[in-house]
Amino acid sequence: MSTVEGMADLPFGFSSGDDPERDKHKKDPESGSGGDPFGMGGAGFDMSQLGQIFSRLGEMFSGAQNMSADGTRSGPVNYDLARQLASSSIGFVAPVSEKTGAAISDAVHLAETWLDGVTALPAGTTKAVAWTPTDWVDNTLETWKRLCDPVAEQISTVWASSLPEEARSMAGPLLSMMSQMGGMAFGSQLGQALGTLSKEVLTSTDIGLPLGPKGVAALMPAAVESLAEGLEQPRSEIITFLAAREAAHHRLFSHVPWLSTQLLNAVEAFAKGMKIDMSGLEELAQGFNPAALADPSQMEQLLNQGIFEPKATPEQTAALERLETLLALIEGWVQTVVTDALGDRIPGTSALSETLRRRRATGGPAEQTFATLVGLELRPRKMREAAALWERLTEAVGADARDGVWQHPDLLPSAEDLDEPAGFIDRMIGGDTSGIDQLLADLEKDTGTDEPER
Template structure:
């Protein structure tokens, strides 16, 4: 992975290495932590004062209860709001224009896909609105990594240190929540000004059925394009509406996406050598100094390692994202192509934005350690286009009836075989119907895990 998850960083820290260069450092007979504190000069009697100081520092976040988890989301929200700054309300005229664009897009989409409209309302969000409406989903995405990291503190310290530093470990866990919350808040504050819609990164971040466009970011995007702003808004409204058709009427899709992200995060393994090195040089007395604490929060002591579980989860996620984005591009192009001349150019612009790792991809890589790119989106779009020509839109969208019916990663490279199976080569219509019927029966028996 090129990017490390939030709370991670790499490289040497000269401040952390000072203790190693100090010739007076070492373990003394009265140092119960076996040299964990530089020079063995730490007086255990200072722990009471340290705990009191830390308690005062944490009291502001602990009282609300929001800081008790692996990520301090109250802090994240505060920092994101501070990063955003003043936000003017969206003018009523702009909101009305977005409503009209979504309604028009829905009408045009009705003619190219049997999936019914999935939007119940359309809104114009400010960056602050985006933070408020997507935070619950970010919690689900970020908690798996943060929870795993928070459990390694006790494992890293020697047994004698664990016996004496119980309260300190709890505080260190809370400090980890503050560190993660700080980086999450800064990242989301930046991302909130860059995303164009609620589904801009391919995940259902916002409430179900709410088509949300971001006027401020759209205005910035339109300034550098040749197309009229009205066409840009309608194009993005159509993409947002198409995403919601999938997420609303393919009930397993959102769960599969988020589960794949969670599986990737839970597959993260931590290199304990970084934590052990930190424990050797760590001096609790430094926590009473705000500047030292800030350095500690930004100090990279975890080195994630790729695992087979992550590799498998990443392939599933990238394939599913590519299929979603490819389908959206196909139906939007079919719906708008003859009506908006710039549709092809706008589609290619967004594809390149995703493929080169735009702000959304970079932020997600920082937060979860995952490059959220649909690497085969072009291949997926080509597959959906050829499938439409071969079997029509009804049979094409019937593929979304069950996850087992979707094209695989290899099908994206060789779409001809999948299309042959769809038109009766290896996979007959009765077999497809049997798979769908089996899925429905499973749900009737109460064993379907979907909410």
């Protein structure tokens, strides 16, 4: 099995969220979870038992706060812990040699020159660097905070607000304790995920999101070397190909000002659409002995039972579709312009494009990270269709008009357009382009600025 083919089964070291034993307890009334394992009985939801649980937990964790290393109150995720665990997972890494750094810089410069001839969007890179896995963690953690905070915050607030009024009044210090433990649990998962992901990503934009600093094109030499071992193309061609992909991503992220915000907003919208199924709490109150909470192992079991289960909502489904469509449009556009720029210069461009497309489509490290951390499968499911649409649009109207579609999110193809691109292309060819000018004029009038509304 090649390096790329094996990426779909990466051992992240923590649960993907599927726990057969936990699900068995939920579905099997004789398994114990919803029954009477401690001889307490109870066929209904007994608020007095719930109060006992909260009182016991409150005594154990009274006054607990989610504090950062400098003593100030932190957010919903313990990022100090995440950084420590990521660094521990990575271990010692040798610095990148000057020769390798220079080769990557040269490859990005060459790729930018070739891209100039196939896209109207100007170069978006101001610096080209070679990162170690540790460099990747250090330079992307701020963006991970923006991605993870909304979800972690929503989880910590939704379940508390969903409690019955009587339960909420009894919770007391439990809410603070749960915040602290939730922050540590999320930070632990994030740290382990980033440690693994840092050794697998090939560039700073490898997962389709602008994780690193704006304008900094970054390649990961160690991961590129691992990829090259399973491929037939020369390493120099692989580096140039990846440099072109990185540079193409940066053209979009640097010169389409609303794009990064739209991607992050889709993740936040997914989080805000989250609802919690509280039925697990009733099961716990019916059959759990509060005295058992004095045992740390019982406490760990409690937290791992999935008491407060997230459930999919229409809001989440819509946000996920927007994110998947936008990721597919980005990846399809990048593939199109890179193929146009390198196709006649690097014979292996087509094969390399297909390798990376399959790597994304079958679920690589990015998907596993997001599926575990925020419930999102970060998979551009219609990437092939998006690439075909951009290619046909280029043939029909040219590169300048094609890239003009990125002026505003309302101008982009929809998920339905990816399934049936002919209608979108006909609109672009058949005179509907005047509507684009009118839309932009209306937007400028409404916002009082020459920049499209974000």
